[in-house]
Amino acid sequence: MAPKQLPAVLLAAWATLLALAAPTLAGDPDMLQDFCVADYKSLDGPLRLNGFPCKRPENVTADDFFSAALAFPGNTGNPVGSAVTAANVEKLPGLNTLGVSMSRVDYAPWGVNPPHTHPRATEIIYVLEGSLDVGFVTTAGKLFTRTVCKGEVFVFPRGLVHYQKNNGGAPAAAISAFNSQLPGTQSLALALFAASPPVPTDVLARALQTDGGMVEAVKSKFPQK
Numbered sequence: 001m002a003p004k005q006l007p008a009v010l011l012a013a014w015a016t017l018l019a020l021a022a023p024t025l026a027g028d029p030d031m032l033q034d035f036c037v038a039d040y041k042s043l044d045g046p047l048r049l050n051g052f053p054c055k056r057p058e059n060v061t062a063d064d065f066f067s068a069a070l071a072f073p074g075n076t077g078n079p080v081g082s083a084v085t086a087a088n089v090e091k092l093p094g095l096n097t098l099g100v101s102m103s104r105v106d107y108a109p110w111g112v113n114p115p116h117t118h119p120r121a122t123e124i125i126y127v128l129e130g131s132l133d134v135g136f137v138t139t140a141g142k143l144f145t146r147t148v149c150k151g152e153v154f155v156f157p158r159g160l161v162h163y164q165k166n167n168g169g170a171p172a173a174a175i176s177a178f179n180s181q182l183p184g185t186q187s188l189a190l191a192l193f194a195a196s197p198p199v200p201t202d203v204l205a206r207a208l209q210t211d212g213g214m215v216e217a218v219k220s221k222f223p224q225k
């Protein structure tokens with residue numbers, strides 16, 4: 001092979017590798033048909049899939065692709081002062097295999113959506129009302145943070161710990177979009193202090209550099225799952 005032909009061959013090989021890798025980089029597997037509306041009733045049987053089986057096409061209606069869940073504010077009367085309303089495949093069957101979902105987050109004055117992760121999706125947040133102090137922490141421990149105002153957007157990379165805080169004395173709201181039909185949410189506080197069975201107190205005490213009494217005091221504030 002002539003030396004001048006080598007770059008072209010390498011470029012073609014690189015393009016082929018990228019094409020083969022693309023499905024594995026997506027939030028969810030690619031679909032193989034126009035739609036696959038989730039058949040929730042199938043979960044009563046022995047069959048288990050990574051996702052949901054499809055309804056038969058003749059049983060699908062327009063309502064399978066519709067939800068008004070995000071039209072109404074959530075109840076923020078809780079200790080953290082926020083409420084997340086999801087529109088994912090568990091609530092909207094038409095999302096099955098489509099690789100997208102949304103949620104609405106409402107914040108009481110000074111309310112917080114506590115540190116959490118989405119293991120299966122990147123999140124982009126759009127502020128509907130108010131302004132938020134947001135941030136995420138990289139695997140190297142660096143915090144990226146800024147204020148996001150009404151009409152602005154911010155991105156939280158997939159799997160990284162992130163949070164939002166209403167920085168005003170009036171209610172705020174935001175819409176989040178995800179590149180997964182079921183992005184998953186893992187709250188750091190609940191994972192550490194409300195797991196079932198519980199994470200051993202001595203493990204948490206050593207990790208947090210505190211004593212067991214303090215760990216037990218924190219655990220008492222979270223209901224066990």
